Amino acid sequence: MLKVVKNLLRYLQPYKLLIALFFLTMLLNLAFISLAPLSFQILIDKAIEPHDSAYFFMVMKVLGISGVICVGCGIVSDYVLARLNARVQADLRRKMFTQMQHLPISYFQKARSGDLLSYFSTDLPSIENAMTAILTIGIQSFSVVLISTLVLFYLQWSMALLILIGAALIFVGPYLLGRRAQSVNTAYREKMAAMLGVVQENIKAQKVIKGFNLQTDVIESFTARLKVFSVANYSKNLMSAQLERIPMISLLFINFTIIGFGSYLALEAYITVGALVAFFTMYTSMGNSVFNLTYILPVFTDALISMERIDQLLSHPREAQGGTDSARLEERRPDIEVDRLSFAYDDKRQALQQISMSIPAGTTAAFVGSSGSGKSTMMQMLLGFYEPDEGEMRINGTPFQDVDRKVFREQIGVVFQENFLFQGTLLDNIRVSKPDASLDEVIEAAKKAEIHEHIASLPDGYETVVYDEGNNFSGGQRQRLAIARAILRDPSILFLDEATSALDPIAEAAINQTFAELSRNRTVITVTHRLSSIKDVDHIFVFDQGKLAESGSHQQLLDMGGLYQKLWEKQSGLSISSGGQEATIDEERLSLLPFFRGVDRDVLKDITHLFNTETVSAGQPIIQEGDVGEKFYLIARGRVEVTRKAPDTEAGFTRLAVLEDGDHFGEIALLEHAPRNATVTALTPCVLLTLQRKVLHYLLAKHPEIDAHVRQTIKERRN
């Protein structure tokens, strides 16, 4: 309890004047409430019994005037309290929100979003409740108890002593339950936060849930979680009830003792009847106050947990700010060097191992490699989102930890694969990167990002409102808006993380042209899996399982005949028409598929014509687990995820792999006519080459040598 009061005093410290006003009005109010019962003794003993009506009217007049003053003071104190509460809440909200802006990215990846939200939705209101309870019922009841006790001692000391002992007994029960109440409450908060997290994730995952038909699974998993929450909820409610019930029982017991003992004293003429009535009135008012104090105990327990949680958030170490060395950054052409850098997200596996690279100012660089190889992590290290575990990065020769992060980030522009749009207009959203940009500058950037024409065609143009994180725009449009945002900033270093993954081929080609122009006077660092877009990049860094496997120019890497060459081979031989509606594969590429290896070129040439093109948009399921296989798929362009149902997990499924340009899937179920053993969903818009089951079977019947080869390959893949 003391801790809660101490914390509240800390929150209230900046508002000394309001606090003084509150206490003044409160004291006047209290004086009346506490002393009014004494008027009974005066009225009975000095006016009623001696039949002195003049005295009676005088007492009534004093009571009336005091009552008006009391009501006035009460109204003023309500006003002051409302103001104090609003200010303290606003202070805490601002502090927490500011702190969240300075927390490292790793914090947000570990914390459940439900937890973060419950700071605002549950913890702040419980502090508000405690503050209201203490400043109103708390102080009032405490003062009434204090004043009443003094008056009771004045009226009859032995009865007062009895009451005092009884009052102390009232608090014994809640005191003993205190620790248990706190742990029950903490468990309740945790379960509540976890449940909020699940609901929030569920809202965001609606497309996946409907696409995978996971409704029953998620309802079951939510019901299981709900059961755990209900137990915590029940324990919390029971504890609150006990905290109120135990003092009530003690109070009844004390009432009984006082009534008996007091009446006995009056019976034996130790006290007057007036004193007895005054005593009981005073005692009743004191009893109510004591009861009020016990009634607000659960509020204290709640507030204490909330205060501890908020303190934890506020004291969490902030993101590194770097040093103050920014002089060299102002040269606008930062050289980047990475020296034996290693990094792990957790203690299970290193995401980057001993990476060394150099990206001279004004050059272009690309990070490539298969999914999960560490290319995005490397980019995030350069953005300062994570701190290396070993090794270092240098900007213009200055160790990264000495570089002023704020100044560094002012010089960079980033386009992510998933781009967030804020609430507001399109103009606001592009302008976030340069708030003082003129409309002409914004339009210029939008034109370069190939989005101006679309914006101009909208009824409200640049004033079109973005809602629901940008869901009223397509993935490609969001990506182009993000590109406009980055271009508007005119950064010294432009980071592009799969920045064109959601675009169709025409838009991609046009934007790549823009990037090529932009790279003339700045450093551009690209993370991509589409090798055709980085052929002209100065330095290509090839990642493999967290290590830097190779580096060099496109030609140098092809000549090396290593991993890059293999990746290139996988993506070559696939072409897409300019409209993105027609994809083709050449016989050379076809011969690289395991089951067509060694097949005669003329036969392969015929087979290339048997493929169809299909396009799917991001989020759309391509094959469903359990369905009978009808097609074989080869990704001409795009990225898909392969998942399998896993009802025991929170999400309801597990991700098996991410496939991209040049990868293929779906052949096993097709050839063996078995149900699909996984679901494949498009992560980006995809152009797929498909081969129908009946076409494939016709082929296999016609060419028994392929049939034998195919069966052998499948056997190997199964093993």
Ligand SMILES: Nc1ncnc2c1ncn2[C@@H]1O[C@H](COP(=O)(O)OP(=O)(O)OP(=O)(O)O)[C@@H](O)[C@H]1O
């Ligand atoms: N926030 C994270 N927490 C824990 N592990 C992570 C996190 N982000 C990535 N990883 C792991 O680190 C490794 C490298 O991931 P990274 O995203 O850098 O790969 P990538 O090459 O960019 O892959 P992709 O092309 O699929 O984005 C992977 O094993 C991945 O599972």
